[in-house]
Amino acid sequence: MTDAVKPTVQTTLVNLTIDNVPVQAPKGTLVVDAAKRAGIDIPVFCYHPKMKPVGMCRMCLVDIGLPAVDRATGKVQTDPQGHPVINFGKALQTGCTVEVAEGMVVVGYTEKVQKARQDVVEFLLTSHPLDCPICDKGGECPLQNLTMAHGSSDSRFIFDEKIKLAKHVPLGELIYLDRERCIQCARCTRFQDEIADDPVIGFEARGRSLQIVTYSEPGFDSIWSGNTTDICPVGALTTSDFRFGARPWELQASASICTHCPVGCNTTLNTRREAKAGGEMVVKRVMPRQNEDVNEIWLCDKGRFAHHYAAKDDGRLTRPLVRKDGKLVATTWEKALALVAEKFDAAGRGLLTLAGGKLTNEDFYHLAGLARARGGKAVLDSRMAGGDLTAQVGLSAGSNLVALGAGDAVLVIASDLEEEAPLWWLRVKQAAERGVTVVVANPRRTKLDRHATHTLRYDYGYEAALVTALIGSFSPKRADLPAAVQALIRNKDVKDAGQVIAQANNLIVFYGSDGTGLAESTALARACANLLIGTGHVGRANNGLVAVWDKANAQGGWDMGLRPSADLAADLGAAKVAYIVAADPAGDSPALAEAVNAAEFVVVQDIRLSATAELADVVLPAAAFTERDGTFTSGERRVQRLHPAVPAYAGLRGDFAVTAQIAARLGLAQEKLLATKVFNQIAASVPAYAGLSIAALSEVREQWPVIGRGDVYYGGTTYDNKQGLGVQLPVSGDSPALTFEQPAEPVKVKGLKAVAVTRLYDRGTTVTPSTVLGTRLPQTFIVLSVEDADKMKIEPGQKVKATLNGVTAEAEARIDNSLAKGVVLAPRSLGLAIDSPCEITVKK
Known part of the structure; x- marks a missing residue:
């Protein structure tokens, strides 16, 4: 990343002139960026403000002059009028590789410059197919724009000399390459190398x-591949789900928030009315929306492509269903709601509400209110703890990972960050490149290890012990600590990491759920909070605790008063009425499916007929995230708003509105029309949200780099943010005390121990409808250590039978040479009966 990406870090300003306009820019800024900040366009193809300059395309050629300096005196020479004498070089220079200097004069409108740019465009067009009418990039194409601005009105193009290359080359399942359109700018390959750290594509041959070729198997095997289509300045790279699907000028744009992980990436949903959808408005693609505090201008492929679960298709629920003679049959809303209200009324304290982590804050607020009013229990569908601690010692208002630099530290523990929250992985990686000390603690190897200053290993189950040892490495000795903690304190790697953490100017701690259940997560969150308190890294910006939640809006659920269950299977099985909203416990785990079956009466509220819904007595349909308004709270405690992009399918309403209709039949008044009114109630009654407003969430400011649809050549086709950057909540203001526990x-198990891990691609209800992801969606698998696989004579890819908690499933065996003997990794939401560490039996 160039210094131009983070100009606020620079303090020394230099004065220069660009096209007769006086400009001030931080020292180290590139000429093209200084011009852009001053509102002056210097055209580029290969340059991108998020990557290192390479000067390949030569489109940014400018005439650059510097003040003449007297060699004897060292002073700037002046003309008779007292103006500095400017010496221009004989050759034009690339504005993307030259840094600004005091007194510099940059000219981009001379005949020499214009001719150079015209020549570059002409050269590119001689190898270009000129198939704009059928090109997906047409209408948002930098080559089109810059040809109009700088191309010649005459053509010397000889058709017979045109080189012909393959036009529909699948680099992978998601990205297609048109080799005739490629202008060899290397933006895509540089992105994969510099930004994504996935150099799986590159150039082959010459002239x-x-x-572009792919080096991986399967092809273009990267979770960041979709971003290359955003920054490609031509139509060489297109996505498999959008190519030939629509013209950019036909699309409408609506602001939204990604619902897949706790980062809260800002997105834009592009929609169009489709004839083949019966004239309905449909989502054609998901694009990044710039928010430099959150996802910058990037999206992972799950956020970009796994949106089809919200599509208006035959799989969507459109009418309530009730069980009759053992089968679910359609009924009216009035009958369904009357039956549900009757059962709720009779259940009393036996009402269990299970809310999924992809619901909005408004949904959680109503669900928690209804549960309290009926004396029931409101449970968050999550296996992580610590939402109360993040409110005390979490990131506070004004925090931004980009602000971290040398002297600061980041600890990532019990998290495979790229699998659980990809954009956080990206931003922590970038922090490491800026000199931040990154400490990665995990029992096995993760991708972030490549960028870690310190890598700590521990046995699964000793997460909290390791953090306690880090505290002990710089605290007075305590004789009452367990032997395992004492041993860790004596470990040199732990000592070194502990000292760095204690001395850091700023410290952010990410804790995840890699190998933990709720009990382990509770202990880990408490230990991490103690670490922050013990080092004084609380209550100020760029310091605090971040939970890498297993669900997108788990933090919002905690804030609204919901809590995970210590024994969800027991709670479900004992419920008189289980009200399950936007969660699929039966699909996540066979053991939970049995528990759902054991409940006396089950009401499921969802957008599709999930495995849990198939076991229900009543199924209530709801609107998808693409069809509704609401707010999410990210793991960084940033409250952000999503907007409806398409009309609700079959007139359906958001979950909060459905819950409000049930509540009304029980004599409880809840807002059932506008999510904004519910948010106002939240702001008035939830202390952490006091003073918030929709207007505050909608505020925007100038961001750098400048991304705009009018100059897509510069930053790509990411949407600029006109709908709101959100508000980061302050910490509670309590004075937390350091408490050693x-x-x-x-x-303990007799044989192999299975631990639950999260994979970016699972087979949950929000992912499987996106068939475009193809083989990226894995079948059930487990991961063995080399020693255990050798002992059982199991080969990679071999089918085995895995038994956990009394439930057997067929799984593919994979092997990890960094995994400790006796441990088996069991991915969540892949058909295995696991949510916390347990014994596993593996047989061929």
Whole structure:
């Protein structure tokens, strides 16, 4: 990343002139960026403000002059009028590789410059197919725009000399390459190398035969591949779900928030009315929306492509269903709601509400209110703890990972960050590149290890013990600590990491759920909070605790008063009425499916007929996230708003509105029309949200780099943010105390121990409808250590039978040479009966 990406870091300003306009820019800024900040366009193809300059395309050629300096005196020479004498070089220079200097004069409108740019465009067009009418990039194409601005009105193009290359080359399942359109700018390959750290594509051959190839199997095997289509300045790279699907000028744009992980990436949903959808408005693609505090201008492929679960298709629920003679049959809303209200009324304290983590804050607020009013229990569908602690010692208002630099530290523990929250992985990686000390603690190897200053290993179950040892490495000795903690304190790697953490100017701690259940997560969150308190890294910006939640809006659920269940299977099985909203416990785990079956009466509220819904007595349909308004709270405690992009399918309403209709039949008044009114109630009654307003969430400011649809050549086709950057909540203001707690002993088993891990691609209800993801969606698998696989004579890819908690499933065996003997990784939401560490039996 160039210094131009973070100009606020620079303090020394230099004065220069660009096209007769006086400009001030931070020292180290590139000429093209200084011009852009001053509102002056210097055209580029290969340059991108998020990547290192390479000067390949030569489109940014400008005439650059510097003040003449007297060699004897060292002073700037002046003409008779007292103006500095400017010496221009004989050759034009690339504005993307030259840094600004005091007194510099940049000219981009001379005949020499214009001719150079015209020549570059002409050269590119001689190898270009000129198939704009059928090109997906047409209408948002930098080559089109810059041809109109700088191309010649005459053509010397000889058709017979045109080179012909393959036009529909699948680099992978998601990205297609048109080799004739490629202008060899290397934006895509540089992005994969510099930004994504996934150098799985590159150039092959030379000259006009130079072409992009994939080095991975399967092809273009990266979770960041979709971003290359955003920054491609031509139509060489297109996505498999959008190519030939619509013209950019036909699309409407609506602001939204990604619902897949706790980062809260800002997105834009592009929609169009489709004839083949019966004239309905449909989502054609998901694009990044710039928010430099959150996802910058990037999206992972799950956020970009896994939106089809909200599509208006035959799989969507449109009418309530009730069980009759053992089968679910359609009924009216009045009958369904009357039956549900009757059962709720009779259940009393036996009402269990299970709310999924992709609901909005407004949904949680109503669900929690209804549960309290009936004396029931409101449970958050999550296996992580600590939402109360993040309110005390979490990131506070004004925090931004980009602000971290040398002297600061980041601890990532119990999290495979790229799998659980990809954009946080990206931003922590970038922090490491800026000199931030990154400490990664995990029992196995993760991708972030490549960028870690310190890498700590521990046995699964000893997460809290390790953090306690970090505290002990710089605190007075305590004789009452367990032997395992004492041993860790004596470990040199732990000592070194502990000292760095203690001395850091700023410290952010990310804790995840890699290998933990709720009990382990509770202990880990408490230990991490103690670490922050003990080092004084609380109550100020760029310091605090971040939960890498297993669900997108789990933080919002905690804030609204919901809590995870210590024994969800028992709670579900004992419920007189289980009200399950936007959650699929039966699909997540066979053991939970049995628990759902054991409940006396089950009401499921969802957008599709999930595995849990198939077991229900009543199924209530609801609107999808693409069809509704609401707010989410990210893991960084940033409250953000999503907007409806398409009309609600079949007149359906948001979950809060459905809940309000049930509540009305029970004599409880809840807002059932506008999510904004519910948010106002939240702001008035939830202390952490006091003073918030929709207007505050909608505020915007100038961001750098400048991304705009009018100059897509510069930053790509990311949407600029005109709908709101959100508001980061302040911490509670309490004065948390450091409390040493004895770490619990890990779960003991006789044989192999299975631990639950999160994979970016699972087979949950929000992912499987997106068939475009193809083989990226895995079948059930487990991961064995090399020693255990050798002992059982199991080969990679072999089918085995895995038994957990009394439930057997067929799974593919994978092997990880960094995994400790006796441990088996069991991915969540892939058909395995696991939510916390347990014994596993593996047989061929």
